[in-house]
Amino acid sequence: MNELVRIRPEDLVAVALRPLRAGETLDWGGGKVTVKGEIPMGHKVALRAIRKGEPVIKYGFPIGAATEDIPEGAHVHTHNLHTLLSGTKEYTWNPTHPKQEKIAPATFLGYPREKGRPGIRNELWILPTVGCVNGVAQAIAQSAQVLTGDGVDGVYAFSHPYGCSQLGDDQDNTRKALAALATHPNVGGVLLLGLGCENSGIDQIRPFMGDYDESRVRFLVCQEVEDEQAEGLKLVSELAERMRKDRREPLGADRLVVGLKCGGSDGLSGITANPTIGVFSDLLTAMGGSTILTEVPEMFGAETILMDRCGTEELFEKTVRLINDFKEYFESYHMPVYENPSPGNKAGGITTLEDKALGCTQKSGSSPVKGVLAYGEAVREQGLNLLTSPGNDLVASTALAVSGAQLILFSTGRGTPFGCPVPTLKIATNTPLATKKANWIDFNAGRLLEGRSLEELGGELMELVLATASGQTTRNEKNGFHNLAIFKQGVTL
Secondary structure, three states: OOEOOOOOOOOOOEEEEEEEEEEEEEOOOOEEEEEEEEOOOOOEEEOOOOOOOOOEOOOOEEEEOOOOOEEEOOOEOOOOEEOOOOOOOOOOOOOOOOOOOOOOEEEEEEOOOOOOOEEEOOOOEEEEHHHHHHHHHHHHHHHHHHHHOEEEEEEEEEOOOOOOOOOOHHHHHHHHHHHHOOOOOOEEEEEEEEEOOOOOOOOHHHHHHOOOOOOHHHEEHHHHHOEEEEEEEHHHHHHHHHHOOOEEEEEEEEHHHEEEEEEOOOOOOOOOOHHHHHHHHHHHOOOOOOEEEHHHHHOOOHHHHHHHHOOHHHHHHHHHHHHHHHHHHHHHHHOOEEEOOOOOHHOOOOOOOHHHHHHHHHHHHOOOEEEEOOOOOOOOOOEEEEEOOOHHEEEEEEHHHHHOOOOOEEEEOOOOOOOOOEEEEEOOOHHHHHHOOOOOEEEHHHHHHHHHHHHHHHHHHHHHHHHHHHOOOOHHOOOOOOOOOOOOOOOOO
């Protein structure tokens, strides 16, 4: 196994594929370097002397500037490297016009829906319109567990603290999110559960639901009935009876929407797991399916790569607004735009936001950008889409589900157990994580460092996605982890 990897020929640093000891002399493919000091796995080694103030190149792009002279073989990290990023800026469109050859879609076994895309699960969801009825929703879901099976893949209540004391766009975003989840293709039946006095009650959410299948939705206002738990159980029992008629059928992968997310990233994320997801994304979009890339703050520093893959000037301008609007969102709260990477990211070898972003965007592959979405907006364009959302793992994953993703690919170098409203496949960047946390991890992309090719792993990941879409359960589903986090903005009354 190689011990150092230089990602691009122009890079000034290589990444350690194992812990390195002082005095070791290693071959990095273009020469040899003698290591100065202890360097953890996933961290960067200077391949030549780097002067103070000189840009440090990784992935073929600057990831910051040296804050001091860095000798050849030294550890390059937070102690001697700092971001070059600043606030909002003007951009120039330099289209790369990526080409993509179409291929015949593979098939999976999914649930056709009378309206909208097919589902990969036939679940019964209980959605509170306001946090005040979270307990009621959980109690109904607990009583309704006896309904699981025979066509009902699961009964879940999704608690959240919002739906009241919100204003303006913040309130509308909550309404959009709940409406989108109430009509999600993975839902065979949904109970929208309100209190009766909240700002975002059933009557306010209903207009955002569009043309939905009324046979699959029930509404209950707790203040209007004597026993809300008994009435709720009655309604979900009716839905379950309707759902038992649903059957999986062979469907084309062009009907799939897959969200792309990373969290607990490390220095190997942009070398193994994210490029593997990128190969998958290119395969699915070539079949006519759709993928969604989000975590806008983790595009900062790599945004021009995505902008130049926009096929039209209109898409380019929408991507510019996607980036600059999110920077202005931070600044409007007097918060630093670049308070990133996280402590766990740094421990794993990621130094600056540019470093993180250039690895993060590897998940998008090389295909053209076809759509740019606001928070709560549904995917309409086949191909790669960009979505407004923060980087927070559960908030961003929920946002992907809200925009129509039937499942999510989630790469991680440090590991995480969570699940969002849709199946969440965890993809490890390294074999030690995949081995240690086998109860969390669904796919080991660390095998790329053990002789497997990107094309092989991307193909295997496609097969796993198709199997998952056909009913194979993910680790988060087996563990019973299903959570919801709506993107909160603005004041709370």
